[in-house]
Amino acid sequence: MNTKPIYTIENDCMDCYKCIRNCPSKAIKITEQKASIIDELCIYCGRCVSVCPANAKQIRDGVSRVKQLIKSGTTTIASVAPSFRSEFPHFTDEEFITQLTNLGFNYISETALGAQIVTGHTEQFLKARNKGVYISSACPGVVELIKKYYPQHVVNIIPFLSPMLAHAKSLKANGGKDTKIVFIGPCIAKKAEADNWPSLVDTAITFNELKEWINESDKPETNSKGKTIDFYPERATNGNIYPIEGGMINTFGKGTNNLLKLSFAGIDEVKKVLNTLNTIQHDGPVFLELLLCEGGCINGPGCSEDNNPVQRKIEILNSKPKENTTKKENPILLNIECDYFGQNAVIxxxxxxxxxxxxxxxxxxxxxxxxxxxxxxxxxxxxxxxxxxxxxxxxxxxCVSHLKKIAHHQATLLLKKIPSGVILVDSDLNIKEINQSCLNMLQLQNNFDSQHINSDLVNKSINELGYFTEHFTTAIHTGKEYNQLPVVQNGKSFQLSIFNIQKYKLVAGIIQNFENKEFRSDIIEKRTRIVIKKNMETVQKIAALLGENASFTDSLLNSILTDYSEENSNHLNTDSESHA
Known part of the structure; x- marks a missing residue:
């Protein structure tokens, strides 16, 4: 069982490095061309999960744990993040509560209640400050980022629990310490936060996990007629707008002394703020609402990606009551103080x-x-x-550029060592590659110096070679291939094979001269196999990374080897018949 919030299915990893490119903390380690997540470096932003083209990055399953809690018979309460309204817009609140009740939860409560508790404590805290910079503790990803990579700014985090933890503490205070709390929301980092506070939150699942659970559930809908369906123990008010950028600071009341409230969302923006935190100048206290996800929690990695971003925000704003109803209890009475010191920073x-x-x-x-x-x-x-x-x-x-150079050098060396003649011709019938064996075979070594092949012949028309013009022209224009075709050119007998590397765009020709007995020896096949064995790993790596621009090398070498094998077999049969 995977114990970390994010993990890699190594067999599915395609070695594309896309996760590294998108990881803000470079918490990805490559071992034997497979990516794995280093938990000590991870801030659980979920970018690697979102961008992985092979779905090799996975979020730890939490539904199995929740089912066990429900099955145990212990009172289990779902703490639902306020962004549920943007993620499940097709459900009314009552329908959503019914869905979760059918899954087995005893009560459904809004995490926004915890957000309101945090707002109340934060306001009181800031009123007592005349100066300084203070950062919201609401986003666990930001808290992880600061603790691991900006430990000098831990002192700036507001010393209160997050809304999820404050809500869980409130629910346990009402229902007893044995009450089980399951957080449901858009965030992967909440899984790590729940792991760090097992006394408050038993487990956390994402909205995507909840959707799958609802879809696979075959329990009939409960008849709700005559029943009161509502959030426990009451409905939230201003806390509903926490999921959007600037949502928290818009829940603040008036009267804070010269308080400057600012909101920043997105990893890049947050890092810019943290990098320049010590240079902030203001006459009064500065409160920063920092959110790891662009636009806020409504765009968390545990959400679907197909919803309209404008509509998401509209759903949240519409959920805020027009009037702030009187709360049933004073949230300040609940002690939610905590500090964020003690975790080892990344060195x-x-x-x-x-x-x-x-x-x-x-x-x-x-x-x-x-x-x-x-x-x-x-x-x-x-x-x-x-x-x-x-x-x-x-x-x-x-390093692809380094491998490309290595492959080019090795392919060039390989062409030099192969005793067969090799020619590559493009769609304009220009020679893209030709080896010295070909020049020697065609007795052109006096016309083209081996030290200056590229400048003398490469990129010149096949017509200037004086051999095989019609065959290469036909191969390019029609896509036709030749396999061991006997050809007489300029009074010389050859065997010509032409195959497509990129049909109509690039072809390769392999020429052999049977008048030379060296080509009839099985030593050629052995020599070719040795060379290929030494060089193919690098060539195949380049083919995988660069695609068709490099993959022709593999086809070229294997074709040459096949030709050698078939040729040796044919010659052995011919020699046996002649001896007989």
Missing amino acids: LPDYKPEDIQEALYSIGKHSPKDELNCGSCGYNTCREFAMATLSGMAETNM
Whole structure:
């Protein structure tokens, strides 16, 4: 069973590094080309889950735990985040309560009640401050980010429980400490927060998990006629608007002394704020509502992605009562004080310049101009990637530009070593590649210096070669392929094979001269297999990362090997017949 809020199904990982590119804390480690999440570095923003094209990043299942709690017979209360109205707009409040009651919950309560408690405490706290910067504790992702990466700002977090925890404490105060609390909301980070506070919240599930649970449930709808269907123990008021950006600060009343209230949402914006927190200047206290998700909790990673963002916000705003009804209890009476000290912050290693330089050398970065900073490895810069390799978070073969160079050099060397002639021709009938064996076979070595093949012949028309023009033209224009075709050109006998690399765009030709007995020996097949074995792993890696631009190498080599095998078999049969 997976115990962490987010985990990787390693067999499904496609080695694309998209999770690293999108991870704000670079909490992804690559081992043997498979990504895994380092929990100590993770802030549970859920970006890796959202962007993974193979669905290899998964959120820990919480429904199984909830079913066990309900089955145990203990009073179980669902604490539902106020963003449920934007996620389940097709349900009225009464219908939504009925759905959850049918699943087995004894009571359905709004987490917004806890938000109202937090607002009340926060207002009283800020009224007693004349200066300073204070950060809301409502977003667990922001709290994780600060504790792990900005520990100097832990002192700035408002010293109160989050709305989820405050609500759970209130429910347990009313129903008894044995009451089981299940949080249902849009947030993955709430799973980690619940793990850290097991005495208050028994488990947390996302809206997406709830949807799947409702869809798979075959329990008939309960007849609600004559019954009062409402939230326990009362309906929330202003706390309903917490899920949208600026929602919390809009629940504040008037009378705070020169208080400046600001809201920022989105990881990038939040990090900018934290990076410049010490430079804030204001005559009075500054309260910052920081939310990890852009637009607020209505866009959390535990929500569906197909809803209208405008309509989401409308649903939340419409849920706020026009008048602030009188609360049944004074939320200040509940003690929700806490501090956020004590967690070990992430300590980034400080590498020596020479160590970083050596790591850069290992990926072919010998000067600043070699540092492309292309981001294909998932890191923003080559230097950042080099440090990741030093820390063991990354592997050198993640650098695509370096692998591309290696593959190019190895493919070039391979073409030189292959005794068959090899020609690559594009859709314009221009030669894109030709090896020295081909020049020797066609006796063109005097016309084209092996040291200057690229400048002398590459990108020139196949017509200038003086051989096989009609065959390559037909192959390009019609997509036709030739397999071991006997060809006589300029008084010489050859065997020609042409196959498509990209149909109508790029073809490869393999030429053999049977007058040379070297080509009839089985040593060729053995030699080719050895060379391919040494080089194919790199070539296949490039093919996977770069697609069709590099994948032709694999096809080319395997075709050559097949030709050798068939040719040797044919020659052995011919030799046997002649001896007979």
